[in-house]
Amino acid sequence: MNFKHVSYLWDEAEAAKLKGDEVALLVYRSNLLGADLRLTNYGGGNTSAKVISKDPLTGKEVEVMWVKGSGGDLGTMKRSGLAALYVDRLRSLINVYEGVAKEDKMVELFNHCIYDLASKAPSIDTPLHGFLPFKHIDHLHPDAAIAIAAAKDGKRITRELFGGTIGWVEWQRPGFDLGLKLKACLDENPGIRGIMLGSHGLFTWGDTAYESYYNTLEVIECCAQYIEDNLGKKGPVFGGARMTSLDREARLRQASALAPVLRGLCSSRTGMVGHFTDDERVLEFINSHDLARLAPMGTSCPDHFLRTKISPLVLGLAPDADLADVKTALEPAWEAYRKMYADYYNTCKHPDSPAMRDANPVIILYPGVGMFAFAANKQTARVAAEFYTNAINVMKGAEAISAYTSLPRQEAFNIEYWLLEEAKLQRMPKPKPLSGRVALVTGSAGGIGKAIARKFIEEGACVLINDNDAARLSGATESFMSQFGRDAFAAEVLDVTAADTIQRAFAAAALAFGGVDIVVNCAGLSISKPLEEHTENDWDLLYDVLVKGQFLVTQAGVRVMRQQGFGGDVLNIVSKNALVSGPNNAGYGSAKAAQLHLSRLNAAELGKDHIRVNTVNPDAVITDSKIWEGAWAEGRAKAYGVTVAELPAYYAKRTLLNEIINPDDIANACFVFVGGLLDKSTGNVLNVDGGVAMAFVR
Incomplete structure (x- = not known):
């Protein structure tokens, strides 16, 4: 059969590798079905296979049903996502079934039927598979099938469309009794190839994994083609357009x-x-x-x-x-x-x-x-x-x-x-500290910014990563996608000196996540020169990126936070140089001082909006930092009379703790401010420099 409305994905070569392992074939079939959203939704549907296995207690051969367990997703399910139950024990539960009024009690009894103690907890749909005799069963929620199942004349259409080869069971909440009704429907209609559940979905089956898969696709294809053939016959879809969309x-x-x-x-x-x-x-x-x-x-x-x-x-x-x-x-x-x-x-x-x-x-x-x-x-x-x-x-x-x-x-x-x-909701893991929060971290394609973005995602936040270097951002995007997946982050080129790119970045965050409630100003650069060598362009660049950039990004972030109306956080990654006077550092050091005081000014102004503004002061964070490439490192080494290679050790030795500071140390400090324990703190400075006495806030 040529499939038009569903994707035929079965690969004979791949399936041949799994020959003889019916559970592996069940996982393979499930993943194929779950890969096509036209067949079932994320997390929806379930599949099963009944196999003959040796009872570990008696050594006798018994029939075991492997079925998708509670929760999970067909498209990504592994063997560990299956529940395994003795079929005879499951069916024997009918002897203690007290009727629909006591339906929920049966779920606890499923535990007495478990064959593999390491398998997933059985779901409420377990008896729907258990009372049907077929070796392989698919229960899916295909749009095309549900359209018929949810139609006013769905039962009649099903009978006429499939010539009586698909049964019909009226809507009923899933559970033990629905499993019995599926069995009754089969008994009354021997030889059928599937059952439509009113307003709910579809059951199909086969003697082998492939037969079940192919039968499922054929039935859904037939439903979809029937709908396509009838589109427009009753008039325009949805009564026709009432308005046109914006471009x-x-x-x-x-x-x-x-x-x-x-x-x-x-x-x-x-x-x-x-x-x-x-x-x-x-x-x-x-x-x-x-x-x-x-x-x-x-x-x-x-x-x-x-x-x-x-x-x-x-x-x-x-x-x-x-x-x-x-x-x-x-x-x-x-x-x-x-x-x-x-x-x-x-x-x-x-x-x-x-x-x-x-x-x-x-x-x-x-x-x-x-x-x-x-x-x-x-x-x-x-x-x-x-x-x-x-x-x-x-x-x-x-x-x-x-x-x-x-x-x-x-x-x-x-x-x-x-x-x-x-009960399923109550069993869900406790939300992480930053769950439900969205952060925009400037300069987050590398160094400190990347570490902050990674830390926030690990703690449950969604993050808009960005950089003015498109190639570097592309590399970070690939890394984050591999590590966290598409729902944890979005990416956008952002130059903190260009207002239009700032607006685009916040718009991207709004489209991806609904807004932003944590802004981290981390983008930066450094220029180290003696006073007489500093150019006007050097000065303007430092102030544009560090001071004006912080101002523009904060301004745009606050605008979004005020629209949301539930406060937020602004974190500014400044420097110990905002407090310490050093040689060859007039432009950078004074710009950092301006960043620090701008943080205080913003904290004083934004408290009424419950927007907290705090500062983290790092020092000498060299790992993965563009700041330490080229002239800056050479300038600092010259200023301190050491070689570039000796800089990390030099900076560590001058600290009270004799420690090298890494990007993750700064990320942890940022998390301290936004993780929920300091919600009543604003205008603070947290030094993460290993202990530089001259940088103590006085």
Whole structure:
């Protein structure tokens, strides 16, 4: 079969290497399915394989089911992400099953069925695989299949489209009883090749890993082609366009200007990180006549819903609206959304429901511009946007072939506030100290700046790395991508002496993460010459980069922080030379002194905005520093009567601790200021110089 709507990725040569290891083939198949977002969402769906293994206690052969465990993602899953259970024990749980009212109790009993004690904890979907007899099973959430599953006439369409070879099970929350219903559907329809779950997704299977994979692709391809064949037959998609989008440059300009305001509104309870997309599929939906009807309905697939909340918030702004005082204009919409969410919670809650969670929207739709998502971290925000894009695909398909239906609100609540989901949330690792925070560190492609950026990411922050050297920035980008992945950072060329590049960098941070709340002024250079050799150009360059650069970057950062409205941090990497007088250092030393006093002035002015301004004073940080290349090192060595090679030891010996200072030492000092323990400190100076008595702050 020629596949048009899905990606056929099976490689016979790769699969042949795994022959005889059904668990390895399960992982291989899962990774292929998870690699195509048209087949399933990040973290969604599950797959399984049943194999004959030797019981470690009896030595007898037993049937063992390997199935994706709780959490994890098919596209990146390894063997360690699977749960392994005795099939006979799992099926014997029917003897103690007390019905739907006691459904959640069954999850604890899965632990009595575990074959491999080192395997992942079983998920709630385990019985859905266990009660079906097939060796290999795929449960996915393909947009095309869910479009049919969420259509008003979905059951009829499924029967007619597949000639009765795909069964149908009405919507039900996943669990033990749904597993029994899948088995009943198979018993009533022997010979079927899969089952459609109403409003939820698709089950398909095969006798081998390849047969299951191919069957899955064929069924999804058929669903997608059916939708494509029917697009437009009922009229324009989503009722046609109600408005046109701004051009791309204008969209990004408007989105970057608005993002910090939205981030501030969404962070009323806890700090959020943002994501923006102007994907064509999103624009088609948000610009349509049917947006007002479909958006409040919310999503159908529980995986979609858990990520995107009950419904999105649609902004009532014109695409080209003046954003000068937009926060005041938007506050009533946020209050209305929070009230709607509180009413939803209070209407649907059960006596044992967990406390109401954050009432702010996750998905925000701006007609003519694009979609914003806000969550506790960048990955969660990006994935939420991807899930809502999937939901748009589902709505589009369902409307093309019938009419879209969403989960009833009570059912949606029962999923969102399911005690098992709450338990999963409680098991999540404690957030890192800088989770939910966004930093812009100037000069972060190397040396001190790179170390600070790395430290902040390791502690949970998202960072906009930058440099005026595009080649150096490219190298840092490659390194950070390899170490941290795409959700931890973004990169932009920034010259602190050029206001336009500063604005572009902050705009990039707004588009990537929603704004900025930590600014680190680290970019710098040094010129060491005797007074008579110092040129006017030397002087201007030092003051432009060190003083004016710090001023311009801080000014731009404060503007964003004020739009967000929840304070922030400015850290200035200055120098012991701001306090110590040395030879051949008139330009550099005086510029550093100006940086230090500018820090004090900013601290005094910005306290009312809860923006803290603090200073870290390093000394002689030579590792990976462009400052120490060439003339500066030669000038300092000459001034102190040593060779360039002797400089590190010379600087260490003149300190009280006799220590060489490294970039990581400065990064740690920066973290001390922003890590949460010094939130009531501003205007401070922290020396990280090994102890230079002349640099003590008096």
